[in-house]
Amino acid sequence: xxxxxxxxxxxxxxxxxxxxxxxxxxxxxxxxxxxxxxxxxxxxxxxxxxxxxxxxxxxxxxxxxxxxxxxxxxxxxxxxxxxxxxxxxxxxxxxxxxxxxxxxxxxxxxxxxxxxxxxxxxxxxxxxxxxxxxxxxxxxxxxxxxxxxxxxxxxxxxxxxxxxxxxxxxxxxxxxxxxxxxxxxxxxxxxxxxxxxxxxxxxxxxxxxxxxxxxxxxxxxxxxxxxxxxxxxxxxxxxxxxxxxxxxxxxxxxxxxxxxxxxxxxxxxxxxxxxxxxxxxxxxxxxxxxxxxxxxxxxxxxxxxxxxxxxxxxxxxxxxxxxxxxxxxxxxxxxxxxxxxxxxxxxxxxxxxxxxxxxxxxxxxxxxxxxxxxxxxxxxxxxxxxxxxxxxxxxxxxxxxxxxxxxxxxxxxxxxxxxxxxxxxxxxxxxxxxxxxxxxxxxxxxxxxxxxxxxxxxxxxxxxxxxxxxxxxxxxxxxxxxxxxxxxxxxxxxxxxxxxxxxxxxxx
Ligand SMILES: Nc1ncnc2c1ncn2[C@@H]1O[C@H](COP(=O)(O)OP(=O)(O)OP(=O)(O)O)[C@@H](O)[C@H]1O
Numbered sequence: 026x027x028x029x030x031x032x033x034x035x036x037x038x039x040x041x042x043x044x045x046x047x048x049x050x051x052x053x054x055x056x057x058x059x060x061x062x063x064x065x066x067x068x069x070x071x072x073x074x075x076x077x078x079x080x081x082x083x084x085x086x087x088x089x090x091x092x093x094x095x096x097x098x099x100x101x102x103x104x105x106x107x108x109x110x111x112x113x114x115x116x117x118x119x120x121x122x123x124x125x126x127x128x129x130x131x132x133x134x135x136x137x138x139x140x141x142x143x144x145x146x147x148x149x150x151x152x153x154x155x156x157x158x159x160x161x162x163x164x165x166x167x168x169x170x171x172x173x174x175x176x177x178x179x180x181x182x183x184x185x186x187x188x189x190x191x192x193x194x195x196x197x198x199x200x201x202x203x204x205x206x207x208x209x210x211x212x213x214x215x216x217x218x219x220x221x222x223x224x225x226x227x228x229x230x231x232x233x234x235x236x237x238x239x240x241x242x243x244x245x246x247x248x249x250x251x252x253x254x255x256x257x258x259x260x261x262x263x264x265x266x267x268x269x270x271x272x273x274x275x276x277x278x279x280x281x282x283x284x285x286x287x288x289x290x291x292x293x294x295x296x297x298x299x300x301x302x303x304x305x306x307x308x309x310x311x312x313x314x315x316x317x318x319x320x321x322x323x324x325x326x327x328x329x330x331x332x333x334x335x336x337x338x339x340x341x342x343x344x345x346x347x348x349x350x351x352x353x354x355x356x357x358x359x360x361x362x363x364x365x366x367x368x369x370x371x372x373x374x375x376x377x378x379x380x381x382x383x384x385x386x387x388x389x390x391x392x393x394x395x396x397x398x399x400x401x402x403x404x405x406x407x408x409x410x411x412x413x414x415x416x417x418x419x420x421x422x423x424x425x426x427x428x429x430x431x432x433x434x435x436x437x438x439x440x441x442x443x444x445x446x447x448x449x450x451x452x453x454x455x456x457x458x459x460x461x462x463x464x465x466x467x468x469x470x471x472x473x474x475x476x477x478x479x480x481x482x483x484x485x486x487x488x489x490x491x492x493x494x495x496x497x498x499x500x501x502x503x504x505x506x507x508x509x510x511x512x513x514x515x516x517x518x519x520x521x522x523x524x525x526x527x528x529x530x531x532x533x
Contacts, residue, residue, distance in 0.1 A: 073097070079105045080129055082136055088172035089129075098122040103290045104266075105130055112265045112284035114230070116272045117292035119427025120403070123268045127151070127226045128166050134223065135177055135199055145178065145197040147218040150249050151226045152205055152242065154233055156183040156374055157381055158401040162228065163202050182207035184374040205233065205241035212248045221250035223263060229400045230267030231276045231420070251283070270427060271420040310430035311437045312462035314454065318443060322491050325413060325441050326357055332439065333363060338408035339390040344399060344425050346414035346487050351393045353493035354413065358391060367393040399425040405432060412440040417487040419452040447471050449488070 076089055076097055089095075097105070100117035107113050108130035117123055131149045138148060153159050163181035170177050178196060182188055182203035191198075191214055198218050201208065208215070225246070227233050233242050251263060267280050281287055317324035329343070345351050348369035355367040366389045368380045384392045385404065392398075393413075399421060407429045416422045422440075429436025442450050450468070458464045 084173040100292045111288040120431035149224045150222045151202040153228045159183040205245040208245045227267045341409045364390040369395040415446040415449045419456040
């Protein structure tokens, strides 16, 4: 259901009617004696701007040097020049550096305010859909701030505890990074820290503007003073920027309604009428589809066991459809002695943070996750993504596989499927094909075409699946089976020296 103020905004935001194409005058015939005009050589594309041109501040230059970030990526080169003058809707592949697209200009703004010796206030709000992404953005921002030797107050509002900590010490902040729900809960604190922020950034914007988050985002934008609930008018003085690797046309339309002087920037040839920036994204990702037979659950567990024993390179991110299935699969793999952990919305924020941290450090080889982890997280070392359950939308597929093959590294994305998945896999294999993957013809033919309303229904309510494992599996055996050790292949020793020494822990 669309929240009222945003619905009202959308009503007021009609597409401009299509103008009939102006009539072209009939081309003049060249006189017979005249030679045909020579075709002008196509103009060479302008050279890509450098960071020194985009962000001339010497402190930022030296921070980028320390980070070994030498040249802007295509999306950075396209977005940064417009950051202060337009609202930007940026769609670019996973792993293409969208975070620095906004972190660096926001830092420039902070440096300029500091130079003018303005009293400290909250000038920038960044919204992201998950705790983990809020943490990651805060980490990137704090790292760059440190490297520029700049004083700034950053608040990452990703949990009740973080909110309580701000409440107990309500100091001024400059940057707030939050999930929409936490930002709304911090409304009073934010008000005392700023009249209205100058910049609002929506990372993973299409997720934030989906039905799941829209009411919260609506309230959060109201808190930021973007949308005035009394008259549903947008304030003109702020800049709002939105980023994602996927952007369905309907969401782009809603985004447009919320923005002023909008500039849309898309990097990478897009598929599905501009909904996905995929081709560039997955150039480094080998996409494979593995049929695991008709007996769905047993076949899948066995396939995962075989893959972990014989072929895949750790660290592995393994995506499942629901938190229940994450817990079930966790138990199965735990009994195999795999260094496994699971992360999903039923776990506490602290447990989720520990799971992410241990995975980053190489102590966990296989991290089982629901889609809470599919967006935005930058695990540079991840070699393999396994879709244990076929995602319920092509957008989810793009984000999931984008967790590997980042920043030019090689990655492998394996999707397991059964006969039951053929309906779901149609959209996925078509996106895979559009992004250059070799998809067998029979699979393209077998994968069903699903109507748009059915796709939306599946996104809201994914198909029912039998429990992970099935008969004779550990989950049924109640833990009486002996634990076995499975060593996933890895060219790279997990960092932290924990190979073989760290026990996976049961959380569920
Ligand atoms: N100009 C650059 N040169 C080299 N590396 C870069 C550059 N910009 C960003 N990176 C690195 O690329 C990686 C991916 O960046 P980032 O997480 O911002 O991608 P993203 O586009 O937000 O991806 P996603 O859509 O999955 O969220 C990060 O490790 C980041 O440090």
